[in-house]
Amino acid sequence: MSIVRNRKEYIQAIADECMMMLWIISEIRLDGDGDTFENFRSLLDEGPRATDRSYHFDPLASISHKKVLILKAGTLISSDKCKLLWSQFMVHVDSIVTLVLDVEGKLTRTLGEPVKEFLRSARDNTWATIKMLLVTETIAAASYLQYGLLDLVLDEGAVKELLSRLKNHGRNVVESKAKEEAATISMRMKDRFTKLFNTYLSREQKRKIDVQAIVQSALDECMLMLWVISAIRLDGDGDTIENFRYLLDDGPLAYISREEELILRAGTLISPDKCKLIWYLFMVEVDPIVKPALDAQEAYKWNKRMSGIQIALLALRVATSTLIFVTTGVPVFF
Structure with a gap:
């Protein structure tokens, strides 16, 4: 209208x-x-x-x-x-x-x-x-x-x-x-992961299940969803999915400083900081879905990965709160 x-x-x-x-x-x-x-x-x-x-x-x-x-x-x-x-x-x-x-x-x-x-x-x-x-x-x-x-x-x-x-x-x-679509990406990522994870598990029931591979395949599709909707790329330029993956998976101590390299200056729908926050929160939400399907060895690897995610999420929240406080003088709590 x-x-x-x-x-x-x-x-x-x-x-x-x-x-x-x-x-x-x-x-x-x-x-x-x-x-x-x-x-x-x-x-x-x-x-x-x-x-x-x-x-x-x-x-x-x-x-x-x-x-x-x-x-x-x-x-x-x-x-x-x-x-x-x-x-x-x-x-x-x-x-x-x-x-x-x-x-x-x-x-x-x-x-x-x-x-x-x-x-x-x-x-x-x-x-x-x-x-x-x-x-x-x-x-x-x-x-x-x-x-x-x-x-x-x-x-x-x-x-x-x-x-x-x-x-x-x-x-x-x-x-x-x-x-x-960008406004609903978090909810759609969780829905997609749940559907893919359950579908892959049902297909593998008659043979040995590689849960770790199933999890990674579902995570890859969800990361692709976030990358696609993070910026408008009608002009053919911008970041690649490989760089985007590096942005999200580069470890808990990484500090976001490559925004101009990884996300379009014009046409950005979700900033790099927000992309990391969405991804970390998404990982926390799918954790209860994944854990029950893992054996002891796989669970150890998954818990180690989630430990890094939790630390990175906390660091990102602190950094975001500090930035907002310094800019506005208003304390922010998550």
């Missing part, structure tokens, strides 16, 4: 500017007298705006003569003609707004659900796939928009501006979906 509302405000601002143009040229005002712009607006602005799609503009409607707002002397465009021109202009604006809203609505629908599914599936090529989808669907929407604009007689500059807005709209849809 906010995107549409902003667009309506933008269109209305253009309409106001065009109304000012018509007022200025409607009369020669060298003597300093004549109508005011406010009176001129009241003459033209009778009825709903062009952005109200439920209203049908009728350029042939009878023109009322309630007020004589344009001087007879020095008049270039009569009040009747001004109203007719404005009515015709608003019909034109309404047609453009309707077309643009329809095309952008279709682009939103063709991108929204597929992008969500790609982000949730979390593969090495997720962002490359999303970028390909964005480019393909934006080109298709742009072709549809250009075809619809043929009968609306717009100059080349105006068409280019509308196409540019359409391109930005498509990207905004992708970024909005990514932000929504």
